[in-house]
Amino acid sequence: MSEAPTNAAAWPPAWPRALDAAFGAPWPGEYRACAEDFVVEECLDFAPEGQGEHLWLWIEKRELTTLEAVRRLAELCQVSPRAVGYSGMKDRIAVTRQWLSVQLPGREAPAGLAEALAERGMTLLESARHPRKLKRGVHRANRFSLVIRGAAVDDPRLEARWAWLCAHGVPNAFGPQRFGHQGRNLARARAVLARGWRKRDDRQGMLLSAARSYLFNELLAMRLTDGTWNTLVSGEVAILDGTASQFVVECVDESLAERAERLDLHPGGVLWGSGDSQAAGEAAAFEQALRERHPGLCGGLERAEVRLARRALRMRLSAPQLTREADCLRLDFRLPRGGFATAVLRELIDHPTLNFETALSGH
Numbered sequence: 354m355s356e357a358p359t360n361a362a363a364w365p366p367a368w369p370r371a372l373d374a375a376f377g378a379p380w381p382g383e384y385r386a387c388a389e390d391f392v393v394e395e396c397l398d399f400a401p402e403g404q405g406e407h408l409w410l411w412i413e414k415r416e417l418t419t420l421e422a423v424r425r426l427a428e429l430c431q432v433s434p435r436a437v438g439y440s441g442m443k444d445r446i447a448v449t450r451q452w453l454s455v456q457l458p459g460r461e462a463p464a465g466l467a468e469a470l471a472e473r474g475m476t477l478l479e480s481a482r483h484p485r486k487l488k489r490g491v492h493r494a495n496r497f498s499l500v501i502r503g504a505a506v507d508d509p510r511l512e513a514r515w516a517w518l519c520a521h522g523v524p525n526a527f528g529p530q531r532f533g534h535q536g537r538n539l540a541r542a543r544a545v546l547a548r549g550w551r552k553r554d555d556r557q558g559m560l561l562s563a564a565r566s567y568l569f570n571e572l573l574a575m576r577l578t579d580g581t582w583n584t585l586v587s588g589e590v591a592i593l594d595g596t597a598s599q600f601v602v603e604c605v606d607e608s609l610a611e612r613a614e615r616l617d618l619h620p621g622g623v624l625w626g627s628g629d630s631q632a633a634g635e636a637a638a639f640e641q642a643l644r645e646r647h648p649g650l651c652g653g654l655e656r657a658e659v660r661l662a663r664r665a666l667r668m669r670l671s672a673p674q675l676t677r678e679a680d681c682l683r684l685d686f687r688l689p690r691g692g693f694a695t696a697v698l699r700e701l702i703d704h705p706t707l708n709f710e711t712a713l714s715g716h
Contacts, residue, residue, distance in 0.1 A: 364536035365709035366567075368574045371524050371582065372514050372700050379514065382505030382702030385446050388415045390500035393443055393694070395451040396687065398493045405484030406458035407438070411450065413476040418445045422453065425473045430455050430463055438487030441495065441690065444530065450478070454487035494671070494687050497694045501682040505702040514701055515675050515684070522583055522616055522667040523700065526573055527566035528693035529709050536709070538563035546653025561659055564650050568625045572643050573666055581635075582620065583667050585613050588634030590621040592665045595689065599663055601631055619665035625651050626659035668692045 370379075385391045401409040414422055419442045427434040436456040443449035463469070467477040505511060532538050542560040545551075555561060576582035585591060589602040591609070594617055602609060612618045623630060623640055632640055644651045671687040684701075688694065699707040 364539075366536075366570070366574075368526065368570055368709070369577045370700055371577060372517060375517070376510045376514050379511070379701055379703050380505040380508040381503055382501050382698075382704060383503040384499060384501055384698055384702065384704065386500070386502055388446055388448050390502075391444065391447040391694075392498040393447055393449045394496040395441055395443070395449075395492045396494040396496055397440070397452065397491065401481035401483035403481055403483075405482045406456060407454045407483050407486050408457050408462055409452055409454045409481050409483050409487065410470075410477055411452055411479035412470065413448065413450045413478055414443075414474055415448050416445055417474045419443050419449075419451070422475060425475070426453055426455055426470070429466060429469050429473075430457065432456065436486075440487055440489060440492040451492075452487055454483065456486060490690060492690055494689050495692070495694075496672075496687045497685065499684045499694060499698070500678075501684065501698070501702060502680065503702070506677075506680065506682050511682070511701060512675065515673075518697065518700055519670050519673045522619070522669055523692075523697050524573055524577060524582055525619075525622075525665050525668040525692060526570050526696045526699070528695035529706050529711075530693075530695070531566045532563055532709065534711070539567050542567075543649060543653075546657065547649060550653065550657035561654065561657060564654055565624045565626070565659070568643060568647060568650055568654075569622050569664060571647065572622045572639060575639055575642065576620065576622070576666055579639075583613070585609055585618065585620055586635035586639075588632050588636040590631050590636065590663055591618045592621040592663060593618060594665075594669055601633065603633070616667075616669045619667045621663040622666045624662040624664050625654045626661035627655045628661035630661060664691065665689075668696075670697070 410426070412422065419439055423434050423437045423439060427437050432455060438454040440452065443451055462480070470477050538560060542564040545554050545560050546564060550561065573582060585602050585605045587602065587605060589605075590599050591602050592599050599621060609618065623632070630637065630640060668689055672685070674685040676683040676685070684697070686697070688697075695707055698704070705711045
């Protein structure tokens with residue numbers, strides 16, 4: 354096992370890409386030249402029932418964060434933002450489609466709601482009643498349609514890089530949105546965890562999330578450097594593709610290795626917290642190396658009683674398609690919930706935000 358060349362105090366972090374050894378570094382490219390270059394659509398695997406005290410709204414928004422959309426909808430309906438539900442956080446510089454819910458027991462929607470939403474940057478595409486509030490993380494996936502511009506469009510290796518990702522999967526890294534400008538969310542998280550995390554310091558849990566995301570990316574970097582990010586090692590907590598099912602791999606036999614190769618199983622990286630990791634053998638050694646490198650973050654998260662969880666180190670590109678359009682490339686694909694499209698782009702183009710040098714205008 355070898356460690357990735359990262360420095361706990363440095364920003365941006367020197368996290369490796371998966372494809373550089375085989376294809377060389379990608380060429381410079383641009384994305385998000387305008388909101389229409391980054392289209393995201395949330396995918397639920399169920400539909401509202403048509404009755405209940407919660408009004409569900411399928412909206413399209415442009416250059417608007419999810420939390421700002423929630424605030425504006427709450428104002429229009431004269432309810433607390435807590436009465437508005439959403440499943441996932443969507444980017445600001447993008448065209449995004451997602452469900453929001455608003456609790457209106459015994460009340461109709463305000464007159465002219467669609468027009469009022471349109472004045473506030475949201476297009477109402479559909480509405481229906483449902484008995485329950487929309488909860489965080491209930492969507493199954495996100496569908497992306499992204500446009501790439503710049504020199505990378507003419508990179509003779511780009512289509513080969515894309516084909517490799519389609520066949521073998523993508524490193525499931527957290528994107529630069531999670532860490533803030535120049536990693537400031539992480540710096541704040543270090544300070545808060547060092548003195549003891551308190552809810553009043555971090556109402557939305559953003560700093561805890563930044564710390565866990567950073568540790569996960571550090572672990573992924575170790576596995577990328579070691580060449581085991583997309584293969585199972587002994588003691589691995591494997592994650593079944595497309596589900597939350599997990600099991601410990603005591604010994605990697607031929608059958609398990611074959612299932613990992615066809616993307617049916619993925620290695621499971623730790624989202625640090627308190628509780629039994631279950632990892633053993635080689636997998637546990639990686640986690641111990643992570644703790645030794647970042648004792649402050651790991652210990653602080655444990656003291657904050659964040660519950661340990663797992664996230665796949667790799668993600669599958671579903672329904673992938675690459676289309677050449679004049680002077681640009683369009684990429685269409687679907688990622689599982691929690692997957693970052695920027696992780697896909699980082700393997701295809703070179704851009705300062707994708708190397709964590711600057712921050713995106715985030716969620």
